[in-house]
Amino acid sequence: MTTSAKMDFPAADFSSPVSCPACGTALPEPAAGTSAGEPPAGDLPVVTPGKVIVSPALPQPIANALLLAGALSPRERGAFELLGLGYDNRSIARELQISERTTKRHVTAILKKLKLESRLQAGLTALILFSCSPEL
Secondary structure, three states: OOOOOOOOOOOOOOOOOOEOOOOOOEOOOOOOOOOOOOOOOOOOOOOOOOOOOOOOOOOHHHHHHHHHHHHOOHHHHHHHHHHHOOOOHHHHHHHHOOOHHHHHHHHHHHHHHOOOOOHHHHHHHHHHHHHHOOOO
């Protein structure tokens, strides 16, 4: 016998400005003639290792990983950024011109150093980090 539980979610508040999930800074409104799905115009706040301001709205593992991201090597950082773009291991290997085995080791090292449990968490963390700080 299966029962379905009704889940109550709070109503979305679309009247308040959208803010960056990593640092909480209000993002600019979309420019006239652009859709809400496009990246916002203007400068996003810069997040640098050691100076990350994390919003309490982020899940704890991702917030912690943002603070630990500075511990990644340059090659791991490259793989980390591609994880944030949704690349699989084969595509990361091709892009970085390394073997798939090396890519797998980089992903394992990223998960260990950032204390994350899955590549999905790593990808979301990278997406947040690199969308706020493209120069990292």
